[in-house]
Amino acid sequence: MTNKMSKFECRNITKSYKNFTLQDISFMLESGYLAALIGPNGSGKTTLFRCISGTARRMQGEAVIDGISLSQNPAAYKEKIGYISENLSFFQEQSILENGQNLGIYFPEWSLEDYYFWLDKMELAPSCKVYQLSKGEAMKMQFCFALAHQPRFLFLDEPMAGFDPVFRRDFLAILKDVLEKDIGILLSTHITEDLDKLADYVLVLKNGRLIRNDTKESLEDQYRRSAREKNPDADPFKRFHIKDLLS
Structure with missing residues (x-):
């Protein structure tokens, strides 16, 4: 950074x-x-x-x-910018990791390593499907994705x-x-x-x-x-x- x-x-x-x-x-x-x-x-x-x-x-x-x-x-x-709001959404049937891999390509500075780092900080399992996340966990995921693109x-x-x-x-x-x-x-x-x-x-x-x-x-x-x-x-x-x- x-x-x-x-x-x-x-x-x-x-x-x-x-x-x-x-x-x-x-x-x-x-x-x-x-x-x-x-x-x-x-x-x-x-x-x-x-x-x-x-x-x-x-x-x-x-x-x-x-x-x-x-x-x-x-x-x-x-x-x-990184924008976190309860109204944002990801691919519901994909995992947290798959969403990062598929959407991160749209951000030139997106880092998979950083994504893993913040997921660990937020205590989120990369393999978890998005539809399985609670409201709070979905917020955490957005936060991790946002920080991963610097x-x-x-x-x-x-x-x-x-x-x-x-x-x-x-x-x-x-x-x-x-x-x-x-x-x-x-x-x-x-x-x-x-x-x-x-x-x-x-x-x-x-x-x-x-x-x-x-x-x-x-x-x-x-x-x-x-x-x-x-x-x-x-x-x-x-x-x-x-x-x-x-x-």
Whole structure:
């Protein structure tokens, strides 16, 4: 994995449906950092992931990685991302290994050795058929496949759905390893406690609009300052939780 810094840019992305509009979303993320994407149900998180992964049609705006545009060069752009969502699928009747062998050829930097490495980390048997996987195991498989093609960014839409509490803790440790490989991560989860120690940036969506976009450290400072203004005797070291942004 190269150590060269990469940059993802979301530029004024808008996507309209009959009863909902994701409106003018812009932010930037560098490789090696994790941005937490949070918001109430229906705020547009999955819609945003679909837009920046190239699975949504007829959107306005642009997604760019290192100058490579999703709209102008979708194949090259998609080589630089790994997208994990419960809506993605593989060949159900094939094994985990067969899926990797048959689909990995579409990614120039895909590595079977790395695929085996991550399958072992995720405790998945290569011979297992995809249709036999639980929801959590299917998420794990997608994660392994994504990392095997050497992405610069991972877009993780509720990746821990279906994970038991013990493995969820192990998965957070794995994400730390991924960040150390200079891969950027945009992650949404309804279990915001998982992000309190891991997130570098926090993005808050509400009703299709990006209402907060800041570093976690800055948000912590704002939170403590606001608490002291409301109550001068408030504990200046009270711990900040990302979920506080949703209250």
